[in-house]
Amino acid sequence: MPAILVTGANGQLGTELQRRQWPDDIEIVAVDLAELDLTDTDAIAAMVASRPFAAVINGAAYTAVDKAESDLVTAWAVNALAPAAFGKACAEAGIPLVQVSTDYVFDGSKTGAWEVNDPVAPLGVYGASKLGGELAVRTSGARHVIVRTAWVVSAHGNNFVKTMLRVGADRDTLNVVADQHGSPTSAADLAETLKTIVLRLIRDDTAPTGTFHFSNAGATSWAEFAAEIFRQSEQRGGPSARVEPIPTSEYPTPARRPANSLLSHDAIRAAYGIEPRDWREALSDILDELMKEDA
Numbered sequence: 001m002p003a004i005l006v007t008g009a010n011g012q013l014g015t016e017l018q019r020r021q022w023p024d025d026i027e028i029v030a031v032d033l034a035e036l037d038l039t040d041t042d043a044i045a046a047m048v049a050s051r052p053f054a055a056v057i058n059g060a061a062y063t064a065v066d067k068a069e070s071d072l073v074t075a076w077a078v079n080a081l082a083p084a085a086f087g088k089a090c091a092e093a094g095i096p097l098v099q100v101s102t103d104y105v106f107d108g109s110k111t112g113a114w115e116v117n118d119p120v121a122p123l124g125v126y127g128a129s130k131l132g133g134e135l136a137v138r139t140s141g142a143r144h145v146i147v148r149t150a151w152v153v154s155a156h157g158n159n160f161v162k163t164m165l166r167v168g169a170d171r172d173t174l175n176v177v178a179d180q181h182g183s184p185t186s187a188a189d190l191a192e193t194l195k196t197i198v199l200r201l202i203r204d205d206t207a208p209t210g211t212f213h214f215s216n217a218g219a220t221s222w223a224e225f226a227a228e229i230f231r232q233s234e235q236r237g238g239p240s241a242r243v244e245p246i247p248t249s250e251y252p253t254p255a256r257r258p259a260n261s262l263l264s265h266d267a268i269r270a271a272y273g274i275e276p277r278d279w280r281e282a283l284s285d286i287l288d289e290l291m292k293e294d295a
């Protein structure tokens with residue numbers, strides 16, 4: 001049975017990839033740190049060669065944006081060298097590689113949505129190391145798709161929705177930055193998109209390759225996002241708090257973040273016919289799941 005190797009099994013995306021309904025003739029082999037340490041490039045090569053995988057989805061990453069500023073060797077190992085090792089191994093095995101990247105490869109200076117070929121200029125170590133991963137995959141010789149996504153949220157793992165609900169349960173008011181704009185992305189919707197892409201890559205030698213953007217539809221700011229989380233949470237009897245919009249200058253962090261990281265869907269729509277749904281609708285599903293867990 002053809003198998004797809006998925007990394008980041010315990011992360012938001014990896015969890016949702018494992019929850020997808022896959023065709024009966026496809027097996028998902030999902031690994032995390034315990035099975036495969038991505039800082040060990042020899043282990044990556046050995047894992048990819050260990051059986052005749054049909055494809056690899058590298059969903060793992062060093063995602064602690066602020067911590068990466070002082071931990072850059074590990075961030076580069078996981079986000080750049082590991083994708084290089086996957087690229088090399090996939091090229092040797094003759095199988096496609098799906099690599100996941102980030103809106104943080106952009107500097108945020110554009111007005112309007114970022115297109116896939118817009119100039120990249122990361123503001124911090126996380127974005128720079130993810131860009132390193134993109135370049136490594138592009139030059140590896142492997143047939144590949146790179147999907148940049150943004151502001152990934154889900155009912156599990158660490159993410160902005162869960163942070164807001166946790167902090168909002170204890171406080172009346174939360175200060176949240178209002179001058180950083182982008183689109184939230186449901187990990188489930190991202191996983192469904194990657195499923196579509198990887199199945200096409202496995203079954204169709206002429207499937208589109210290259211770099212694509214996927215997020216949910218609609219632009220917002222972190223402050224508006226937080227306010228909508230509390231609006232929908234309150235509707236379900238969950239925690240609510242007042243959101244005080246603040247400028248980034250009043251929320252100092254070790255890593256700089258882009259002011260605008262809105263991603264254009266033109267490329268993924270044209271190549272794969274994928275049309276993301278609105279982020280508020282996706283958020284509603286996540287809150288349903290979270291509140292069901294609490295009930």
Ligand SMILES: NC(=O)C1=CN([C@@H]2O[C@H](COP(=O)(O)OP(=O)(O)OC[C@H]3O[C@@H](n4cnc5c(N)ncnc54)[C@H](OP(=O)(O)O)[C@@H]3O)[C@@H](O)[C@H]2O)C=CC1
Pocket residue numbers: 007008009010011012013014032033034036037038039058059060061062063078100101102103130148149150151152153157158
């Ligand atoms: N989260 C977001 O907002 C965004 C994410 N992305 C990208 O999307 C992809 C998926 O992100 P998401 O699911 O949210 O990430 P998570 O942080 O939820 O999960 C990352 C996973 O990678 C694993 N991992 C980290 N270091 C290693 C290592 N050395 N060896 C093996 N596994 C490791 C983690 O394992 P452990 O838990 O054991 O540390 C975890 O399971 C990543 O490529 C990320 O860069 C892009 C834009 C936004």
Ligand SMILES: Cc1cn([C@H]2C[C@H](O)[C@@H](COP(=O)(O)OP(=O)(O)O[C@H]3O[C@@H](C)C(=O)[C@@H](O)[C@H]3O)O2)c(=O)[nH]c1=O
Pocket residue numbers: 063064065066102103104149150151152159160163174175176177180222251253257
């Ligand atoms: C918790 C909190 C955050 N913020 C701000 C800080 C930051 O500018 C913004 C988002 O905070 P976070 O630290 O949750 O998000 P951050 O770690 O920057 O999220 C990023 O993660 C990586 C992995 C990506 O690839 C990006 O697409 C993006 O999702 O909100 C507030 O203003 N108030 C708060 O109470």
